[in-house]
Amino acid sequence: MIDPKEIRERMKIPKQPMGEQEPMERIKNFYEVPHGYTEEQAIEEARRCIQCKNPLCVDGCPVGIDIPYFIRLIEEGKFIEAARKLKETNGLPAVCGRVCPQEDQCERVCIIGKKGEPVAIGRLEKFAADYEREHGEVTIPNIPKWTGKKVAVVGGGPAGLTAAGDLVKMGHRVTVFEALHTPGGVLMYGIPEFRLPKKIVESEVDYLRKMGVDIQCNSVVGKLDTIDELLSEDYDAVFVGSGAGLPYFMNIPGENLVGVYSANEFLTRVNLMKAFQFPEYDTPVLKGKRVAVIGGGNTAMDAARTALRLCPEEVSIIYRRSREELPAREEEIHHGEEEGLVFRLLHNPIKFTGNDDGRLTAIECVKMELGEPDDSGRRRPIVIEGSEFTLDCDVAILSIGNGANPLIQQTSPDIKTNKWGNITIDQDTGRTSKKGVFAGGDIVRGGSTVILAMGDARRAANSIDEYLKTGQW
Amino acid sequence: MFEITEKKKLAHLVYQFKIKAPSIAKKREAGQFVILRMNEHGERIPLTIADSDNEAGTITVIVQEVGRSTMLLSGLDAGDTILDVVGPLGMPTHIENFGRAVCVGGGIGTAVTFPIGAALKEAGNEVISIIGSRTKELLILEEEMRSVSDELLVTTDDGSYGHHGFVTDVLKNLLDDKKKPVDIVIAVGPVPMMRAVAEVTRPYKVKTLASLNPIMVDGTGMCGACRVTIAGEVKFVCVDGPEFDAHDTDFDELIMRNRSYFKEEKTATEEYAYHQGQGGCCDEKKTDA
Ligand SMILES: Cc1cc2nc3c(=O)[nH]c(=O)nc-3n(C[C@H](O)[C@H](O)[C@H](O)COP(=O)(O)OP(=O)(O)OC[C@H]3O[C@@H](n4cnc5c(N)ncnc54)[C@H](O)[C@@H]3O)c2cc1C
Ligand SMILES: Cc1cc2nc3c(=O)[nH]c(=O)nc-3n(C[C@H](O)[C@H](O)[C@H](O)COP(=O)(O)OP(=O)(O)OC[C@H]3O[C@@H](n4cnc5c(N)ncnc54)[C@H](O)[C@@H]3O)c2cc1C
Ligand code: SF4
Ligand code: SF4
Ligand code: FES
Numbered sequence: 001m002i003d004p005k006e007i008r009e010r011m012k013i014p015k016q017p018m019g020e021q022e023p024m025e026r027i028k029n030f031y032e033v034p035h036g037y038t039e040e041q042a043i044e045e046a047r048r049c050i051q052c053k054n055p056l057c058v059d060g061c062p063v064g065i066d067i068p069y070f071i072r073l074i075e076e077g078k079f080i081e082a083a084r085k086l087k088e089t090n091g092l093p094a095v096c097g098r099v100c101p102q103e104d105q106c107e108r109v110c111i112i113g114k115k116g117e118p119v120a121i122g123r124l125e126k127f128a129a130d131y132e133r134e135h136g137e138v139t140i141p142n143i144p145k146w147t148g149k150k151v152a153v154v155g156g157g158p159a160g161l162t163a164a165g166d167l168v169k170m171g172h173r174v175t176v177f178e179a180l181h182t183p184g185g186v187l188m189y190g191i192p193e194f195r196l197p198k199k200i201v202e203s204e205v206d207y208l209r210k211m212g213v214d215i216q217c218n219s220v221v222g223k224l225d226t227i228d229e230l231l232s233e234d235y236d237a238v239f240v241g242s243g244a245g246l247p248y249f250m251n252i253p254g255e256n257l258v259g260v261y262s263a264n265e266f267l268t269r270v271n272l273m274k275a276f277q278f279p280e281y282d283t284p285v286l287k288g289k290r291v292a293v294i295g296g297g298n299t300a301m302d303a304a305r306t307a308l309r310l311c312p313e314e315v316s317i318i319y320r321r322s323r324e325e326l327p328a329r330e331e332e333i334h335h336g337e338e339e340g341l342v343f344r345l346l347h348n349p350i351k352f353t354g355n356d357d358g359r360l361t362a363i364e365c366v367k368m369e370l371g372e373p374d375d376s377g378r379r380r381p382i383v384i385e386g387s388e389f390t391l392d393c394d395v396a397i398l399s400i401g402n403g404a405n406p407l408i409q410q411t412s413p414d415i416k417t418n419k420w421g422n423i424t425i426d427q428d429t430g431r432t433s434k435k436g437v438f439a440g441g442d443i444v445r446g447g448s449t450v451i452l453a454m455g456d457a458r459r460a461a462n463s464i465d466e467y468l469k470t471g472q473w
Numbered sequence: 474m475f476e477i478t479e480k481k482k483l484a485h486l487v488y489q490f491k492i493k494a495p496s497i498a499k500k501r502e503a504g505q506f507v508i509l510r511m512n513e514h515g516e517r518i519p520l521t522i523a524d525s526d527n528e529a530g531t532i533t534v535i536v537q538e539v540g541r542s543t544m545l546l547s548g549l550d551a552g553d554t555i556l557d558v559v560g561p562l563g564m565p566t567h568i569e570n571f572g573r574a575v576c577v578g579g580g581i582g583t584a585v586t587f588p589i590g591a592a593l594k595e596a597g598n599e600v601i602s603i604i605g606s607r608t609k610e611l612l613i614l615e616e617e618m619r620s621v622s623d624e625l626l627v628t629t630d631d632g633s634y635g636h637h638g639f640v641t642d643v644l645k646n647l648l649d650d651k652k653k654p655v656d657i658v659i660a661v662g663p664v665p666m667m668r669a670v671a672e673v674t675r676p677y678k679v680k681t682l683a684s685l686n687p688i689m690v691d692g693t694g695m696c697g698a699c700r701v702t703i704a705g706e707v708k709f710v711c712v713d714g715p716e717f718d719a720h721d722t723d724f725d726e727l728i729m730r731n732r733s734y735f736k737e738e739k740t741a742t743e744e745y746a747y748h749q750g751q752g753g754c755c756d757e758k759k760t761d762a
Contacts, residue, residue, distance in 0.1 A: 179693045181510055181517075181557040189695075218559035220693060224496055245695035249707060256700060256707070256726055258733045265696035273516070273690070279744050282516040282541055283690075284737035358729030405694060406712070 007050045015117040016045040023338040027308050030193040030276060033335060034123075039079070042127045046075035049119045052111055057121060060109040062455040065089045067106060067121055074124055083132035084139075086125060091165045091208075092158060092454065094133060094200045097126025099191060100451050101329050133203055140210050144171035149468045152177060152235040154221045154408065157185020159241030159441025159453040161205065164213045166461035167239075172468065173212075175235075177219040179407075182272065185243055186442075187450070189272040190264070190299065192306050198271070222411040227437060237436045237464050240415075240423060241457060244442035246403040250294070254352030255398075259286055259360030263295070263303040263399035270306050288395030291315045292363055294349055295399030296325070297447075301332040303397045304341050312395070316342035318349060320368050320381040346370070348381070350388070352396060363391045402447055415439075422446055430460030435473050438464055474554040478531055483613040484606075486538040487581060488547050489523070495530030497522070497560045503592035504566030504585075504684065504716055507532065508692040510557040511545045518542045519689045519711075521585045522561060532560075535584035535613065541741040562692045563715045566682075570597040572656035575647060576622070577640050577670055578604040579662020583614045585684050586661050591621040593659075599623050601655075603643050605662075609634035640666065641673045648677045655679050660719060664728050671719035683719040685710050687727060688734070702726055 002010070019035040020026075026033055037045065049071045057067045065086060073082035086093040102108075102122035110118035132138055149172045153160045156178035164174045182188050184201045209215060221227065227238055247262035249255050266285065269275040273283035287310040293303050296319035307315045317336070319326060322345050326333055337343075344365075351364040367387035370379035404421035416424050416433035423432055423439040430438040440456025442448055467473065479491035497507060506521045524533035538547045549555070566589050574593045578586035583604045594600045600621060605628035606612045612627065612634065619625045626643045627635030636643055640662075648655055658681040660670040667683040674681040687699040687710050694712035701710055704721035708714065 179559065180691060181559070218557050220559060220562065223561055224500055245693070247695070247697045249697065249700075251707075256702060256730065258730060262697040265690060265698045268690055268696050274514075278737065279741045281514045282741060284734045284741070286733070357732070358726070407693060 002051050010047055010050055011112065011115070013044060013048045015048065015120060016041045016123075018120075018123055023335075023340070026194065027339050028311075030309060032197050033194050036130060037123055037127045039077075039131075042074050042079075042124060043077065045120050045124060046071045048112060049075075050112065056109040056111055057106045057119070060106040062105065062451045063089050063458060065106075065125075070128065071119065071121070071124055074128060079128055079131040080135070080137045082128040083137075086128055090125075090451075090454070091162050092204050092450070093125050094129035095158070095187060095196060095204065096451050096454075097122050097124075097129055098196050098200075101449060103330060105451070133200070138203075138207060140207070141169060143168060143212055146173060147171040147468065149173070149236045150175070150234055151464060151468075152221075152230045152238045153241065154227070154238065155179075155185060155241040155243055155441075155443075156183030156205075156215060156217075157241055157243050157441060157453065158187060158450045159243075159443075159457040160185070160239065161208060162454040162457035163239045163241060163440070163461045163464075165208050165211065166458055167464060168208075168211050168213050170461070170465045172465070173214070175214040175216060177221050177224075178215065178217045179220040180272070181217050183215050183217060189268045190302065192267065192271055192302050194305070194309070195302065220407065222407040226411040227408065227415070227434070228412065231436055236468055237438065239430075239457070239460055239464060240408055240432070240437060240439040240443055241441045241453070242405050242408055242443045244402040244422075244445075244447050245405045247398070248401045248403060249398060250349070250400060252349065252351055254354060254360070257352050257354040257360045258358050259288065259354075259394050260352055260396045260398065261286075263293070263299045263397050264402070266303055266397045267299075267306060270310070276310060285310070286395050287312055288393070289313045290393045291395045291397065292318050292344075292349075292391065292393045293397045293399055294318045295401075296321070297327045297399065297401075298329060298332060300397075300399035301328045301336050303399055305332075305336055305339060307395070307397065308339055308341065314342060315340075316344050316391075318344045318347045318363075318365065320346065320348040321378065322346055322370060325378055344391075346381070348383070349396075353390075360394055360396055361392065363393050363396060365389060365391055402442075404443055404446070408443070412437075420446060428459070429463035430456060431463065431473075436467070474556065475558040477549055477551050477553050477555065478529070480549070480551050483535065484611045486547070487535065487611070487613055488538075489533060489535045490546070490549075491526070491529075491531040491533050492555065492558060493530055494532050494558050494560075497558065498525040498527050498530050498532050501525050501532065501561035502565030503568065503588040505561035505563050506692075506715065507534065507558050507560030508562060508689065509534075509546070509555055511542065511549075512556050515545070515556065516542045517557075517690060517692070519562070519686070519692060521588075521684075523584045523587055535581065537581040540738045541745045544742070544745055559692065562711055564713070566592060566659075566716055568592045568596050572598065573653060574598040574600050575644065575655050575658045576600060576602045576618075577644060577658060577660040577662070577666075578602065578614075578618070579640055579660075579666040580606050580611065581613070582660075582662030582666070582684070583618065586659065587614050587617050587621065589659055589661075590618060594621045594623075601647065602626070603628065603640045603647075605629065605635075605640040607631065639669070641669045644670060645673050648674065648679065657682070659684075659716075664724055664731065667719060667722075668724035671722065671724070675720055681719040682716045683722055684715045685717060685722065685727060686715070687730060701730075
């Protein structure tokens with residue numbers, strides 16, 4: 001416990017700033033934007049935590065990390081121990097420390113935040129995890145004797161990897177089937193290098209492999225083996241974490257012109273296939289001169305900031321509501337503004353136009369105003385009559401959301417889904433309507449967050465363990 | 474890693490490979506394809522599974538050199554490996570006993586009509602195949618197609634072999650034969666050829682399928698690169714196709730979209746050729762030759 005006097009002292013420490021690459025420098029490269037804390041900064045920031053007896057922050061974390069405990073270890077300079085503490089509840093701390101929307105979760109409820117800036121929990125998490133990795137101190141936990149049970153995991157995104165890690169630690173054999181040539185899901189193909197360096201995801205995957213998780217890439221469940229075949233051939237249970245990878249389009253004219261991309265395609269070309277290094281890497285991407293990104297979420301910001309780094313003249317965000325309603329994280333919006341993104345708020349595209357070669361040349365837009373709140377409580381955007389205008393542009397990136405990947409449901413119709421194609425589960429256990437099959441992450445939630453996908457997977461892993469032990473459904 | 478167990482040259486710039494991929498061999502059906510990535514720097518390119526051998530655990534692909542990735546593959550030999558092979562992707566061809574079925578294969582497209590023809594034959598159809606190419610040297614799979622067809626008709630654009638003319642000329646003759654109505658036509662080849670076939674069969678109201686070959690990335694429905702317009706609706710070829718009703722297909726859009734990376738492909742191909750020591754006058758090593 002910390003005495004009241006010291007609490008007052010601690011509350012005087014300012015939040016430690018995080019160094020980052022200068023905006024004009026970083027838009028020329030794909031390196032990570034923030035540099036991360038030094039050891040001294042981390043200790044100083046850790047001292048800002050007053051070690052609450054009833055830490056609100058822990059309730060704000062979807063996986064319930066013992067936040068004051070790991071922060072105290074940092075304060076004491078026990079960085080490796082801090083990382084291990086984190087890993088007890090969060091298999092991917094280096095990832096979450098970077099991409100978690102902390103401002104809506106742990107940091108939003110931190111008591112220090114009531115009067116000033118909350119403790120930088122995410123940055124400390126990143127610091128500890130990076131320290132452990134960079135100092136080669138990653139150790140493999142002891143794996144119990146094999147229980148004789150095997151589990152198949154469909155999809156190697158954060159949900160699938162978390163379930164796999166938890167299940168091997170319980171002594172089960174686990175095989176992850178991943179459709180792409182690399183595991184990681186959105187962490188590899190969606191979130192850009194400058195926000196989440198791919199070597200971090202690779203080292204997390206490597207850690208799982210060392211624990212004994214078998215990862216089979218290039219394996220599309222439903223096309224190779226179906227879930228029924230997995231269950232009847234080799235496996236005692238299946239966890240489905242196949243994500244929300246089916247891009248929506250707007251169904252407006254000209255959408256199939258050359259130069260109109262889904263954010264998934266644009267980001268996959270650049271991140272997974274490394275088109276930013278074309279022709280050293282073989283996959284091309286159209287860089288364009290004037291790029292417009294349609295949508296206002298994290299994916300839109302990622303696509304826009306990626307496009308900026310491919311050096312076009314102008315990259316703009318077209319979003320139909322106002323800045324206040326932008327669903328992206330504040331940090332991303334801020335970084336985008338610094339980097340020179342143009343925000344065309346209260347705008348909406350109605351038509352793409354092209355030249356004789358079928359290449360995009362312009363977007364016809366209308367201006368919008370906000371009306372009465374709709375079902376979601378947000379004010380409904382309404383078209384302003386006669387506000388049509390043309391915006392020159394040669395690459396447009398649609399980022400208006402993803403539906404559920406339909407591959408699993410096509411071959412396993414007995415797994416119940418809702419009207420959007422998302423798998424329905426029992427919230428507490430992650431059980432689907434099919435015996436032996438569990439699910440979690442974006443395939444259940446639609447677009448969501450890394451940490452919620454991981455939380456689902458953890459819950460499902462626990463009930464898979466129980467099911468394997470008792471055989472009861 | 475996937476090992477190449479056999480390589481055979483079928484025609485100018487056309488090679489057949491057998492690749493060890495037992496689980497794909499076991500599952501694949503006619504009409505499905507794989508996506509390959511040659512190496513760490515490689516693109517993901519789709520190729521139809523032309524045949525498979527469950528016992529040997531191999532799949533057969535037939536590839537035509539058209540750009541960097543297909544050149545890279547063509548340069549490999551038996552014993553070499555391919556980094557990634559994923560499949561079988563796409564929907565299998567819907568096979569039933571239609572009656573009298575005509576398979577039209579143009580150029581490399583014959584590699585796709587072969588497994589479909591074989592499956593149609595097996596299902597009891599009377600299979601008539603029309604295969605065509607620009608010239609005799611480019612014709613592939615003639616014997617294989619004959620083996621699965623009740624009748625095989627060959628055309629060359631330059632008249633160097635078989636019927637002098639286009640596959641569509643021969644197809645029209647078949648359709649005009651009132652005594653033997655055609656129940657279904659399946660066309661695979663260059664997009665302009667498939668478009669022409671659709672136009673020939675349209676007035677006869679004969680069901681016509683085409684196997685579409687848009688640019689792809691993931692092949693699992695995640696990116697939308699492969700989208701095409703079918704009867705005014707957007708479809709993803711990698712998960713909804715690759716076969717669609719040719720009369721409903723917007724072929725012009727497909728041609729346009731397949732030219733998306735025209736400039737970039739040229740750069741990549743030139744780069745490749747240069748590194749192979751075929752860089753022409755700018756290649757120092759070759760100037761005194
Ligand atoms: C561009 C972008 C930026 C984002 N930024 C953030 C952020 O900053 N913070 C945050 O918290 N969240 C962010 N998200 C959301 C977050 O990435 C997802 O919520 C999370 O990845 C979901 O994890 P998942 O494991 O359920 O699915 P995914 O990450 O989608 O992984 C699913 C995996 O399953 C594979 N798969 C699919 N079908 C099959 C099959 N039939 N057989 C085998 N494998 C299959 C896929 O190839 C994929 O690898 C972002 C999302 C995107 C697209
Ligand atoms: C379902 C499907 C099945 C196919 N089956 C075969 C087959 O059995 N044998 C075969 O030789 N080819 C097949 N193709 C075409 C083959 O994928 C392309 O020729 C190959 O990707 C070209 O790559 P490249 O780098 O060599 O050429 P590039 O230099 O990239 O392009 C050369 C030409 O190929 C077209 N092209 C480029 N990328 C693709 C792509 N990803 N998909 C389709 N076309 C592309 C371009 O429009 C261009 O005209 C198939 C395509 C699809 C979609
Ligand atoms: S995992 Fe996310 S929510 Fe939980 S403590 Fe870390 S940053 Fe906060
Ligand atoms: S709420 Fe804030 S101050 Fe309290 S324990 Fe959590 S991080 Fe520390
Ligand atoms: S290739 Fe990506 S959706 Fe078809």
